[in-house]
Amino acid sequence: xxxxxxxxxxxxxxxxxxxxxxxxxxxxxxxxxxxxxxxxxxxxxxxxxxxxxxxxxxxxxxxxxxxxxxxxxxxxxxxxxxxxxxxxxxxxxxxxxxxxxxxxxxxxxxxxxxxxxxxxxxxxxxxxxxxxxxxxxxxxxxxxxxxxxxxxxxxxxxxxxxxxxxxxxxxxxxxxxxxxxxxxxxxxxxxxxxxxxxxxxx
Amino acid sequence: xxxxxxxxxxxxxxxxxxxxxxxxxxxxxxxxxxxxxxxxxxxxxxxxxxxxxxxxxxxxxxxxxxxxxxxxxxxxxxxxxxxxxxxxxxxxxxxxxxxxxxxxxxxxxxxxxxxxxxxxxxxxxxxxxxxxxxxxxxxxxxxxxxxxxxxxxxxxxxxxxxxxxxxxxxxxxxxxxxxx
Numbered sequence: 001x002x003x004x005x006x007x008x009x010x011x012x013x014x015x016x017x018x019x020x021x022x023x024x025x026x027x028x029x030x031x032x033x034x035x036x037x038x039x040x041x042x043x044x045x046x047x048x049x050x051x052x053x054x055x056x057x058x059x060x061x062x063x064x065x066x067x068x069x070x071x072x073x074x075x076x077x078x079x080x081x082x083x084x085x086x087x088x089x090x091x092x093x094x095x096x097x098x099x100x101x102x103x104x105x106x107x108x109x110x111x112x113x114x115x116x117x118x119x120x121x122x123x124x125x126x127x128x129x130x131x132x133x134x135x136x137x138x139x140x141x142x143x144x145x146x147x148x149x150x151x152x153x154x155x156x157x158x159x160x161x162x163x164x165x166x167x168x169x170x171x172x173x174x175x176x177x178x179x180x181x182x183x184x185x186x187x188x189x190x191x192x193x194x195x196x197x198x199x200x201x202x
Numbered sequence: 203x204x205x206x207x208x209x210x211x212x213x214x215x216x217x218x219x220x221x222x223x224x225x226x227x228x229x230x231x232x233x234x235x236x237x238x239x240x241x242x243x244x245x246x247x248x249x250x251x252x253x254x255x256x257x258x259x260x261x262x263x264x265x266x267x268x269x270x271x272x273x274x275x276x277x278x279x280x281x282x283x284x285x286x287x288x289x290x291x292x293x294x295x296x297x298x299x300x301x302x303x304x305x306x307x308x309x310x311x312x313x314x315x316x317x318x319x320x321x322x323x324x325x326x327x328x329x330x331x332x333x334x335x336x337x338x339x340x341x342x343x344x345x346x347x348x349x350x351x352x353x354x355x356x357x358x359x360x361x362x363x364x365x366x367x368x369x370x371x372x373x374x375x376x377x378x379x380x381x382x
Contacts, residue, residue, distance in 0.1 A: 027375040029290025105374055113374045114288045117364045176373045 012050045012060075015040045020061045024107045025100075028058050029114050055122065058111065062125040065108060069132055078133055080140035083195065086163075089137075090187035093167050094180050105175045109168050134160045154197040166190040273321070275301040281322045285368040286361075289319065289375040319372065326369060 018040035022031045033054055037047050051057040068074040076092040077085070097104060104110070112126035134157070141156035170186035279300035283292045294315055329335040337353040338346065358365060365371065 027288070027290045029288055030375060031290075110374055113366055113371055114290060116287045116291070172370050172373060 008050075011042055011046055015042055015047060015050060015057070016060050016064050019057050020064065020107065023058070023061060023111055024104050027114055028054075028111050033057075055119070058122055059125055062108070062111065062122070062129065066125075066129050066132060069129065069136075078136040080137060083191075086137075086140065086194070087187075087191055090163075090167060090191065091184070093171060094174070094183045094187065097171060097174055097183065098180050102174055102178045102180055106168060106171045109171065130164060134164055137163050149199055150197050151199050159194060159197065163190065163194070272301070276318065277321045277325055280318045281325065281368070284319070284322060284372055285365055288371055289315075294318075323369070323372065 015036060019031070019036045022036060022039065031054075033044075033047060036057070037044055047057075051060060065074070069078055072079055075096055077089065080086050080089060093106070108126055108129045111122070112130075115123045115126060138156040138160035141150065141154065141159045144150050145154055145156060166186055167183075167190075170183040173186075174180055174183035276297060280292070280297045283296060283300060297318060326335070330339055333340060336357060338349060341347050341350055354367070
């Protein structure tokens, strides 16, 4: 017999997972609390007990994404130790899209794009996710540079930002075109550009 | 007025060449009235039904407009709202209020919200094809290409980086819905 606490945590998690899927599929704005309540098979009382409002739920969804990224349990691996890891990171994002037959974009990007000036807290949540990803990518470039494998002009922060910008733009275009090739090509071009910072042996 | 030019973020007032175009937009108003700044101020304010109705630029004049003009206004208002807050957060109510049109007009002129989205996207397409967009898509040199990149950022900057690409914002929610 499970304790009430464990059951409660399970319900909360079920609502978050259902909401995350719906937000990813159709955007946070277009998803009503009623839809989430129905899809997750929970009650209205439970929903508003765990999340005061839809904004509260979006916040919880984003925090869950963040925790998964930090813990390394996300479907995309953000721990980069080699160039092939970086390539895998690019391709894992496309794989995620392919799993939904290219009908969805990036889960954080979809929410991030809906943020208006009135959702300052949500904007900060999405911003934090991108910052964490950026730092994980930048860490690889910092290490490479410290080992003397990158040319002097290579700036780890800029390269990491470039990776995120490329994949975000690529995923949007890939979704609109319903075609994964666009994203894969963009990733390949990006990798070629990134590798042009590798120092040539004399 | 049958042409369909969007007066919204993408076609921001600062990028429009002359007053002539502004007057063409608001043919029903006296040309001297400072409508443009008022409209811009209104569309940037958080939407508030009563305030919109009280100060609505279009409401008084809407009756004297032709069907094409009303549709044009609605499309412009919709483009602005979609760019600012996305499709999901924009109700048909908000669009016709911002356009100062009567509520039944919305469904009369556009059949559905999807119809409006379609009209908005067509406007963008036409502007790009006719080179009437604030971004120059005719690239003939590396300098042009650099300008193309920078123009996109300028567009974002003109909204203090609170918005992203107007088409991208629509695409991220729309594509899903059609598929659903």
